Amino acid sequence: MSALTATAGHAPLREPVSLAIRTWLYFLAALVVAMILVGGATRLTDSGLSITEWKPITGAIPPLGEAQWLAEFEKYKQIPEYHLINKGMSLAEFKLIFWWEWGHRLLGRLIGIAFFIPFVFFWIRKQIPAWLMPRLIVIFVLGGLQGALGWFMVMSGLVERVDVSQYRLAAHLGAAFVILGFILWTAYRCSGLRPAQDAAVGRRGAMILGTAIFVQILLGALVAGLDAGMTYNTWPLMDGRLVPGEMFMSSPWYINLFENVRTVQFDHRVIAYLVLGMAVVHTARLAAAGAAQARAAVIIAGLLFAQAALGIWTLLAVVPLELGLAHQFGAVVAFAAVLAHLATLTGTEQAQGTS
Numbered sequence: 033m034s035a036l037t038a039t040a041g042h043a044p045l046r047e048p049v050s051l052a053i054r055t056w057l058y059f060l061a062a063l064v065v066a067m068i069l070v071g072g073a074t075r076l077t078d079s080g081l082s083i084t085e086w087k088p089i090t091g092a093i094p095p096l097g098e099a100q101w102l103a104e105f106e107k108y109k110q111i112p113e114y115h116l117i118n119k120g121m122s123l124a125e126f127k128l129i130f131w132w133e134w135g136h137r138l139l140g141r142l143i144g145i146a147f148f149i150p151f152v153f154f155w156i157r158k159q160i161p162a163w164l165m166p167r168l169i170v171i172f173v174l175g176g177l178q179g180a181l182g183w184f185m186v187m188s189g190l191v192e193r194v195d196v197s198q199y200r201l202a203a204h205l206g207a208a209f210v211i212l213g214f215i216l217w218t219a220y221r222c223s224g225l226r227p228a229q230d231a232a233v234g235r236r237g238a239m240i241l242g243t244a245i246f247v248q249i250l251l252g253a254l255v256a257g258l259d260a261g262m263t264y265n266t267w268p269l270m271d272g273r274l275v276p277g278e279m280f281m282s283s284p285w286y287i288n289l290f291e292n293v294r295t296v297q298f299d300h301r302v303i304a305y306l307v308l309g310m311a312v313v314h315t316a317r318l319a320a321a322g323a324a325q326a327r328a329a330v331i332i333a334g335l336l337f338a339q340a341a342l343g344i345w346t347l348l349a350v351v352p353l354e355l356g357l358a359h360q361f362g363a364v365v366a367f368a369a370v371l372a373h374l375a376t377l378t379g380t381e382q383a384q385g386t387s
Contacts, residue, residue: 049222050159056150057219060171063143064212065364070136071208072360075201075256076353079132081113084190086183092141094134104130113194140179147172167218174211181207198257199290205253209246209367216368220375233321234329235377237314241332242370244307249363251300254290260297261351267344270298304340311336328373335366 074080084107085091095101105126108114114121151168154160160168185200255261270276271294279295280288288295311333318326339362346355 049161049164053154053159053164054219054222056154057215057222060143060147061212061215061219061368063139063146064208064215065361067136067139067143068205068208068212068364069357069361070132070139071205072256072357073353074132074136076351076356077129077132078113078117078195079129080136080186080196081111081189082108082126082129082133083137083186084108084111086186088141088179092138094130101127111190112192113189116194137182140182144175144179147175164218164222167214171211171215171218174207174214178204178207178211195259196257198254201257202250202253206246206250209249209364212364213367213371216371217375220372233323234314234318234325235374237310237317238370238374238377241307241310241314242367242374244303244310245336245363245367245370248300248303248307249367251296251303252360252363254296255300258291258293258296260293260300261347261356263293264297265347265350267347270294270301304343308333308336308340325373325377328369328376332366332369332373335362335369339363339366 083091083104095104101123105123108126108130118125151160151172181200181204185196185204188197188200189195264270264276266272268274276294276298279292279298282288282292289299290296311329315326315329315333318329339359342355342359342362346352346359349355
């Protein structure tokens, strides 16, 4: 955050939240980022359906012997993905996809522990300000709901489908970014910063840009859920045209926005162009006003252009694991950067009792 806020022109309030709590919140945010990336790898390696049961406690222990591995493998053999896609796979191949999904679930459990133990410690020592307590409770509840949503997503791929619902995948990824954003926003506002003197110039633009980035992330989840990145691997043309045909072949028309591979990929491309345009306009407006935050806007615009270039590279390469994860991480970085920018433009007033 420091690189983006160094030019803010703000002064700290007298009573920021303790460094220990702020460090804890940033650590939690880093774990959520890791969770997002491991979840992306789980998706890209088609590992998400390898564990067919939800055992929040005992599921933390992986198979410990050959008999337990064979039992897990037999459970996997009962679902459509095995019969229609992976029939005949070896136990060794099953273990590879199992470990991705198991690691993803284990990391979720570790995040819960990383939240709960320090929370109890700070609470017993009475180090948590009254205004912060409700926010921490919200983070805890959101984390629990996200675990349930993750299982709800997996359930959609265990019967009649060979993958999870793109709707539930988008909801799961969107919820992860909401949790990440809420943790980061809370951490930013624990710093006791006053708004930049010229904050009003760019506040609305930063909010619009942040919202557009979040929408683009949800569209990316639909692309991933439909494997839309595995088709139409050319740029700037798509299916040989700027605007591909048969984008509204299904009825009702709006279902194409969520289920037609052409339409979903096209929308993801177009929104990317719009986001870049918004970033340029936002930067130009701050620069024209001589605002201190113009430098931060330039950094954000640069991140978004790099993310777009990475997205094109990923598409042309037909979404290899490394590029797919890099593109997902780029979305995290851009999202966090815009939040930091907006936090600087908004400021905090804890010392006066507001949030």
